[in-house]
Amino acid sequence: MMRTRPLKVALLGCGVVGSEVARIMTTHADDLAARIGAPVELVGVAVRRPSKVREGIDPGLVTTDATALVKRGDIDVVVEVIGGIEPARTLITTAFEHGASVVSANKALLAQDGAALHAAAGEHGRDLYYEAAVAGAIPLIRPLRESLAGDKVNRVLGIVNGTTNFILDKMDSTGAGYQEALDEATALGYAEADPTADVEGFDAAAKAAILAGISFHTRVRLDDVYREGMTEVTAADFRSAKEMGCTIKLLAICERSADGTSVTARVHPAMIPLTHPLASVRGAYNAVFVESDAAGQLMFYGPGAGGSPTASAVLGDLVAVCRNRLNGTTGPGESAYADLTVSPMGQVVTRYHISLDVADKPGVLAQVATVFAEHGVSIDTVRQQGKDGEASLVVVTHRAYDASLSGTVEALRKLDTVRGVASIMRVEGE
């Protein structure tokens, strides 16, 4: 039974994602109407540059006054694809105040102010959906929030940034160094002119905060996420990884502690075994591995960015939110009832691959091993290589607290016989 009065949609932002949302809303209007149970009408598009020609978008809908658009009072759903903190935050809050539900793709804002935005949505009885904020087109928020609602998620391990995966994949497959691979990513449009948000892990950290919050029913803020970029990963690290039967990925990892009372969230480069499903995620693709009590190991794979894929996620949310409006209901809101402790990086337990430059003389290994033992870090394997008076020691540890490993490294640096710590890389996914 089709309602004839259309649901009114306002679009904030008309860049790569927004223009694709508008295009699909027009070309697939009949399908959307059938799936929602009522037609949807795009009634306004807020942009910064109104003079830009936007194919397929009625110029009469375009406005630079986003605030007036969200204040109209007759908008059913506001789609926010501007990104960044302001003015997006104020516009979303204003949208709720004026009776609209919101679909957003804004990971930075959700990671920083998710709790406040959810509260505003709840206060006004409206929906806040944001599938597109994490891993683009890959259904992830909805599966975690709904499909796994009867399960207990223990771990989320994901490649959630396509730019860095492209770079690392390139380094892995060609032996290139970081800068060379970055240059290629930039030339091909996979990296922005200023790649900081990607390569320093800020983008992935925002996604980790969102994923951890949903997975563990606990508020996890961006500041709670340990973050290490991948700009210092070298071709030598990839050679070390290969010797271990591993590759290197920038991972977002959200984990419940063994005793179940606390959680951690972190982003850093890590070695993972070539046999792990995440190891074969190529190019700019994303993939997220989820481990839960009952379901076991699940993986979700797909394009993590781009106009069309992100628009697909936005429109899936739009359909859900519109259905909810027609039914006079809302979907699941924030779930933070578990309120677990969010522990700092020092509490993480994992394995480490450490390369040391050492003096090539007897007794060095004994000295180094003693330092590990004193800090409670148990060694799995050691490999010594010497040439021309120089030598290197590669140590792979058993599982240890990150704090213990940090203490170990600090003490190692003070040894006369240790000339330098060439690299420290965590080993995950085993």
Next chain:
Amino acid sequence: MMRTRPLKVALLGCGVVGSEVARIMTTHADDLAARIGAPVELVGVAVRRPSKVREGIDPGLVTTDATALVKRGDIDVVVEVIGGIEPARTLITTAFEHGASVVSANKALLAQDGAALHAAAGEHGRDLYYEAAVAGAIPLIRPLRESLAGDKVNRVLGIVNGTTNFILDKMDSTGAGYQEALDEATALGYAEADPTADVEGFDAAAKAAILAGISFHTRVRLDDVYREGMTEVTAADFRSAKEMGCTIKLLAICERSADGTSVTARVHPAMIPLTHPLASVRGAYNAVFVESDAAGQLMFYGPGAGGSPTASAVLGDLVAVCRNRLNGTTGPGESAYADLTVSPMGQVVTRYHISLDVADKPGVLAQVATVFAEHGVSIDTVRQQGKDGEASLVVVTHRAYDASLSGTVEALRKLDTVRGVASIMRVEGE
């Protein structure tokens, strides 16, 4: 805000899946209550053998009278994990008539009578959810029905039967024949004593019907699904596949035709390139590849069967259905508005790998090639091998209609120089 009156749940069936559903409902009662917004109470468990000891289940809840249980009138949600057509169908219909929503894991029933069951649910304003019916714990129904609701799915390509994937993986990795691999699967509990439903593709065909219906917003009945088992796949086929850079999987394939007006659904063994993500799905795992207009290529991977994984999917649905009841609403029902033509197998367009035993004499290739040409099937590559007066021809075609290929093979069999058609295998995923 927690409602204190519990939602009442009746469980039909207490085997591997049912007992796990009951266990988690007890051990995770607080989590479920927090996520739903009200406690859930198991008020009855219908079983066939009441005398069997069921750890953790109050014997006072156990009954052999499933009909009386679903007729109680105070049940909010009936969870059906009996399987099979009857009595499950009558019990589910009765449950709707008495005001309950239903969560089912019953692929056979949904594939055969999904439309009627959805109609019954709609008539009584209740939900019918069945995430567990396809690919166990892997969120698939919800992503297709909700996350991709704003997108256009063109193709679903999946490994949806763990038993056959275990057998084929074993044949691939060890060179074993079908019977040997089946025996191992049986010994390890991956195959049932009577493996017909799995190895003949009936189980996968039911899932294909469900997936096609949801993906294309069109009713697809079990009878619409072309089905070919994998009992005739040989070690020689795997050797041929390897020469092609492929492996062999039993695939469920749901496709929209190139002109968009019709769809097909089929289950059969097929060669897929080793570079395809589905090629590396090992053991009893399932994985489903989805291609859509906007999202591009997505993959969902995880355990496709087993008590705990299936219970995870059932409980996710239970939470959703309970939330809907509290909100006085229902989730998305059947969506069949597109009403596309479901075409028979002859309309499928794909590539083929054909092995022929031929006489080892001049002119055979020309004869064979003529037959292909006469049927409009274009040849990609031919490889001739001769020894001891016998010879074989391996032909790989370009994309052709399945009907054309069938005509070709029929004509080839009539050639004096063709002693036999050793194997015909479709090539997918390129």
